[in-house]
């Protein structure tokens with residue numbers, strides 16, 4: 001079990017140091033800002049939604065290692081998913097980090113299972129879920145089409 005946790009730690013560290021999908025994308029249809037006052041994490045999520053499929057997603061902002069790694073892994077995971085698939089995944093992820101899930105069920109979450117240790121640190125749950133709450137806010141909040149014409 002400790003080898004597994006070492007691996008998880010390594011992956012969280014890797015994603016916090018070299019976040020994937022950090023930056024700007026063009027043709028954004030939805031966006032939202034998220035803030036976790038408990039820790040000071042700030043995140044801005046932008047995405048391109050095609051009917052109900054997330055075609056592309058990126059984030060900017062500053063946060064702790066957990067929140068940055070979560071943003072990185074969240075964007076990597078949801079790209080190409082439908083809103084329904086994302087909702088299902090978020091439910092599983094939320095159960096995992098709040099400790100409502102048996103560890104074995106974490107397998108369904110793929111790489112997101114690296115956050116299973118967060119359930120032992122209630123203060124960190126908001127850090128791990130901030131990017132997901134912001135993503136859901138962005139999905140609900142369609143921006144006016146951006147035009148340079």
Ligand code: ZN
Pocket residue numbers: 036039040041063064065066067126127
């Ligand atoms: Zn944090």
